[in-house]
Amino acid sequence: MAQTTKYVIKYKLNGERRFEFAQLENGTAEEAKAALDAIHGQDDVISEISVSKAL
Structure with missing residues (x-):
C-alpha cells in the first residue's frame, strides 16, 4: 500500500x-x-485547483 499524506485541495466548483x-x-x-x-x-x-499539506 502506498504512503499517503493528508492534503487540502482549494478549488472553484462552477x-x-x-x-x-x-x-x-x-x-x-x-x-x-x-x-x-x-x-x-x-x-x-x-477550476483553479491548488494543493497544500493539511496542518
Whole structure:
C-alpha cells in the first residue's frame, strides 16, 4: 500500500470557492483533479485547483 499524506485541495466548483481534504500520494494537481472528479458529477466545472499539506 502506498504512503499517503493528508492534503487540502482549494478549488472553484462552477465558479464557487470550495475546499476538500484528501489522502494523496504526491499532492499533484493531476492527483487532486482525479480526487475531485470522483466526488463531483461530470457536469460540474472544476477550476483553479491548488494543493497544500493539511496542518
